[in-house]
Amino acid sequence: STVFCTQYPKKDWHARLGGAAHADAIMDRIVHNTIWIDTGDRNMREHTALPQ
Template sequence: MLLELMELRYGSSSTIFCTQYRSKDWHARLGGWVHAETIMDRIVHGTVWLEMGDVNMRDIYG
């Protein structure tokens, strides 16, 4: 479903992804095959990355 969503929105709309995984780990998390490569191609080009650091607020306040 993520691949279909990215195909529909690619080049026409903005998409925000919030994740606890670093961008270098996304390919493996998406299955590592052709679909993962296709999704990553759509996500990575023209992307602005905001790294929030290594602090996990759930660990601190949980």
């Protein structure tokens, strides 16, 4: 099993991987047969930061 954690939306992954044939190959292996867990839009660093 492999776990990918990212702060980037799925739609941006291909471009961030270089957008070429290598990105296609990586995305094919990552995207198919996966279980997606969306943890929401909340940024925990901002949430737990002390007020300034």
